Amino acid sequence: MSGVTPPAEGRVVWFTGLSGAGKSTLATALHERLVARGERVELLDGDAVRENLSKGLGFSKADRDTNVRRIAFVAGLLARHGVTVLVSAISPYRDTRDEVLAALPNTVEVFVDAPLSVVTDRDVKGLYLKAIAGEIPHFTGVSDPYEAPISPDLHLRTDLKSIDACLNELLTHLGVHDVTHA
Numbered sequence: 001m002s003g004v005t006p007p008a009e010g011r012v013v014w015f016t017g018l019s020g021a022g023k024s025t026l027a028t029a030l031h032e033r034l035v036a037r038g039e040r041v042e043l044l045d046g047d048a049v050r051e052n053l054s055k056g057l058g059f060s061k062a063d064r065d066t067n068v069r070r071i072a073f074v075a076g077l078l079a080r081h082g083v084t085v086l087v088s089a090i091s092p093y094r095d096t097r098d099e100v101l102a103a104l105p106n107t108v109e110v111f112v113d114a115p116l117s118v119v120t121d122r123d124v125k126g127l128y129l130k131a132i133a134g135e136i137p138h139f140t141g142v143s144d145p146y147e148a149p150i151s152p153d154l155h156l157r158t159d160l161k162s163i164d165a166c167l168n169e170l171l172t173h174l175g176v177h178d179v180t181h182a
């Protein structure tokens, strides 16, 4: 047997919340900071995942659950090799979220939270207007459920705090002493 020590398991930081709540913004900012520190980190973002790993899936409960389980599977493979994995996905169903998080190592569940009125005003992708007009069926928060985490590791109110303030909370929670932005 060789004496190569396997890397310690990586963390999985799982961002959940409504469309437009700020998951991608915060996950991308955190990714940037961790990369700058030389950490091995990968971002699994809802949009990119749906264009590749989950291409063809829709937004029924069954399809969303499949999407979330696929993301968790890949996150687990990466984490096993010492990679920090940042997941950004609405992941609206509590039972599925709890199930996949329980099976992953070193998880941090981040509830990225802003009221529906705020995300509708932001309407980052112009989808809420269409969803409210009935043009997008099963739209989370409008015509499909979002089940908020009951006791997330971190609860970030993005309507009350700036991006920088949220990012600092994340870094503090992860125990990251940010030398690059001191």
Ligand SMILES: Nc1ncnc2c1ncn2[C@@H]1O[C@H](COP(=O)(O)OS(=O)(=O)O)[C@@H](OP(=O)(O)O)[C@H]1O
Residues within 6 Å of the ligand: 018, 019, 020, 024, 046, 047, 050, 059, 063, 064, 065, 067, 068, 088, 089, 090, 091, 092, 125, 127, 136, 137, 138, 139, 140, 144
């Ligand atoms: N019906 C419906 N409901 C919610 N979201 C919708 C829908 N149709 C398309 N979109 C766009 O898809 C993005 C959400 O994909 P996710 O993979 O994160 O969703 S899920 O976790 O499988 O529920 C989501 O992206 P984000 O805004 O980044 O959350 C939307 O842009």
Ligand SMILES: Nc1ncnc2c1ncn2[C@@H]1O[C@H](COP(=O)(O)OP(=O)(O)O)[C@@H](O)[C@H]1O
Residues within 6 Å of the ligand: 017, 018, 019, 020, 021, 022, 023, 024, 025, 026, 088, 112, 122, 124, 157, 158, 159, 161, 162, 163, 164, 166
């Ligand atoms: N504290 C905050 N954290 C994250 N995003 C914020 C915050 N405050 C305002 N925003 C804005 O909200 C929007 C969130 O969009 P996005 O990150 O794409 O959301 P999601 O990935 O959850 O769909 C962006 O335009 C971002 O600039």
